[in-house]
Amino acid sequence: MHNANRSSTVGGGLVLVKSFDPVVVFASANYNHSFGRVVDGVSLGREDRVDVALGYSLGLNDTLAISTLVSGVSIDYGIFDIATSKRRDIFSLRFALTSALTRRLYMEPSVSFGLAGPSDTFAFGLTVPYSF
Numbered sequence: 001m002h003n004a005n006r007s008s009t010v011g012g013g014l015v016l017v018k019s020f021d022p023v024v025v026f027a028s029a030n031y032n033h034s035f036g037r038v039v040d041g042v043s044l045g046r047e048d049r050v051d052v053a054l055g056y057s058l059g060l061n062d063t064l065a066i067s068t069l070v071s072g073v074s075i076d077y078g079i080f081d082i083a084t085s086k087r088r089d090i091f092s093l094r095f096a097l098t099s100a101l102t103r104r105l106y107m108e109p110s111v112s113f114g115l116a117g118p119s120d121t122f123a124f125g126l127t128v129p130y131s132f
Contacts, residue, residue, distance in 0.1 A: 009034045011049075022059035028052065048076040055094075063100040068093070070115075091115040096125075104131045 011032030018025050034047040055069035072091040096110035106129045114121025 024057045024059075026056070027054045046077075050074045057098070065098045067096045067098065069096075070094075072116075089116060092121070096127075105129075106131070 009032055011030065013028060013030035015028040016026065029052045030050070032047075032049045034049075036046050051071065051073040053069055053071040055067060055071075057065050057067035059065045070091070070093055072089065074090075075088045077086045077088075092112050092114050094110055094112040096108050098106055098108045100106055108125075108127040108129065110125040110127070112121075112123045112125065
Protein backbone atom coordinates (compact mmCIF):
# COMPACT_ATOMS: atom_id res chain seq x y z
CA MET A 1 0.00 0.00 0.00
CA HIS A 2 1.33 3.45 -0.93
CA ASN A 3 1.37 6.17 1.76
CA ALA A 4 0.08 9.38 0.10
CA ASN A 5 1.09 11.65 3.03
CA ARG A 6 4.82 11.78 3.80
CA SER A 7 6.62 14.06 6.21
CA SER A 8 9.88 13.96 8.18
CA THR A 9 10.84 16.23 11.08
CA VAL A 10 14.04 16.76 13.03
CA GLY A 11 14.49 19.02 16.05
CA GLY A 12 15.91 19.61 19.47
CA GLY A 13 15.52 21.72 22.54
CA LEU A 14 17.09 23.00 25.73
CA VAL A 15 15.50 23.66 29.12
CA LEU A 16 17.22 25.56 31.93
CA VAL A 17 15.91 25.67 35.52
CA LYS A 18 17.48 27.49 38.47
CA SER A 19 16.11 27.64 42.00
CA PHE A 20 16.68 30.54 44.38
CA ASP A 21 14.40 29.53 47.27
CA PRO A 22 11.48 30.52 47.17
CA VAL A 23 11.81 31.45 43.46
CA VAL A 24 12.35 29.12 40.51
CA VAL A 25 13.42 30.67 37.18
CA PHE A 26 13.08 28.67 33.97
CA ALA A 27 13.73 29.08 30.26
CA SER A 28 13.39 26.86 27.22
CA ALA A 29 14.14 26.95 23.51
CA ASN A 30 13.18 24.44 20.83
CA TYR A 31 13.72 24.14 17.09
CA ASN A 32 11.95 21.81 14.64
CA HIS A 33 12.48 21.49 10.90
CA SER A 34 9.89 19.65 8.83
CA PHE A 35 11.14 18.61 5.43
CA GLY A 36 8.97 18.96 2.35
CA ARG A 37 5.68 17.11 2.54
CA VAL A 38 3.81 15.46 -0.26
CA VAL A 39 0.04 15.14 0.22
CA ASP A 40 -1.86 13.28 -2.48
CA GLY A 41 0.94 13.98 -4.93
CA VAL A 42 1.11 17.74 -4.18
CA SER A 43 4.29 19.18 -2.63
CA LEU A 44 3.52 21.45 0.36
CA GLY A 45 7.05 22.58 1.13
CA ARG A 46 8.92 22.75 4.41
CA GLU A 47 8.37 24.30 7.84
CA ASP A 48 10.78 25.73 10.41
CA ARG A 49 9.50 26.29 13.94
CA VAL A 50 11.30 28.04 16.83
CA ASP A 51 9.67 28.42 20.22
CA VAL A 52 11.06 30.07 23.34
CA ALA A 53 9.74 30.56 26.88
CA LEU A 54 10.92 32.42 29.96
CA GLY A 55 9.24 32.46 33.34
CA TYR A 56 9.36 32.17 37.08
CA SER A 57 7.43 30.61 39.94
CA LEU A 58 7.27 32.10 43.43
CA GLY A 59 6.35 29.92 46.40
CA LEU A 60 4.05 31.93 48.69
CA ASN A 61 3.85 29.19 51.34
CA ASP A 62 4.05 25.38 51.53
CA THR A 63 0.91 24.86 49.42
CA LEU A 64 0.60 27.91 47.16
CA ALA A 65 2.73 29.35 44.32
CA ILE A 66 2.23 31.97 41.61
CA SER A 67 3.92 31.89 38.22
CA THR A 68 4.32 33.97 35.10
CA LEU A 69 5.44 32.75 31.67
CA VAL A 70 6.21 34.70 28.50
CA SER A 71 6.40 32.53 25.41
CA GLY A 72 6.75 32.94 21.69
CA VAL A 73 6.73 30.82 18.59
CA SER A 74 7.94 31.68 15.11
CA ILE A 75 6.90 29.51 12.20
CA ASP A 76 8.42 29.92 8.73
CA TYR A 77 6.47 28.10 6.04
CA GLY A 78 8.14 27.29 2.72
CA ILE A 79 5.23 27.09 0.33
CA PHE A 80 5.05 24.70 -2.62
CA ASP A 81 8.82 24.20 -2.87
CA ILE A 82 9.42 27.68 -4.27
CA ALA A 83 11.48 30.54 -2.88
CA THR A 84 8.38 32.15 -1.33
CA SER A 85 8.00 31.72 2.41
CA LYS A 86 5.44 32.91 4.92
CA ARG A 87 6.36 33.64 8.53
CA ARG A 88 4.06 33.79 11.54
CA ASP A 89 5.07 35.00 15.03
CA ILE A 90 2.87 34.47 18.07
CA PHE A 91 3.66 35.69 21.61
CA SER A 92 1.70 35.20 24.83
CA LEU A 93 1.75 35.95 28.56
CA ARG A 94 0.42 33.42 31.10
CA PHE A 95 -0.35 33.91 34.80
CA ALA A 96 -1.07 30.91 37.03
CA LEU A 97 -1.74 30.04 40.66
CA THR A 98 -0.71 26.55 41.78
CA SER A 99 -2.29 25.05 44.89
CA ALA A 100 -1.43 21.72 46.51
CA LEU A 101 -4.61 19.70 47.10
CA THR A 102 -2.79 16.67 48.50
CA ARG A 103 0.85 15.63 48.71
CA ARG A 104 0.87 14.67 45.01
CA LEU A 105 -2.18 16.35 43.50
CA TYR A 106 -2.24 20.01 42.47
CA MET A 107 -4.70 22.42 40.90
CA GLU A 108 -3.50 25.26 38.66
CA PRO A 109 -5.96 27.78 37.25
CA SER A 110 -4.41 30.14 34.69
CA VAL A 111 -5.16 32.99 32.35
CA SER A 112 -3.28 33.72 29.10
CA PHE A 113 -3.22 36.79 26.89
CA GLY A 114 -1.97 37.08 23.33
CA LEU A 115 0.73 39.73 22.98
CA ALA A 116 1.24 39.46 19.21
CA GLY A 117 -0.16 37.24 16.51
CA PRO A 118 -3.87 36.60 16.04
CA SER A 119 -5.81 39.46 17.61
CA ASP A 120 -8.06 39.13 20.64
CA THR A 121 -6.50 35.95 22.02
CA PHE A 122 -7.45 35.24 25.60
CA ALA A 123 -7.78 31.92 27.43
CA PHE A 124 -8.65 30.53 30.83
CA GLY A 125 -7.13 27.19 31.78
CA LEU A 126 -7.29 24.63 34.55
CA THR A 127 -4.54 22.06 34.93
CA VAL A 128 -4.68 19.29 37.52
CA PRO A 129 -1.16 17.77 37.66
CA TYR A 130 -0.49 14.56 39.56
CA SER A 131 3.08 13.88 40.70
CA PHE A 132 4.19 10.25 41.05
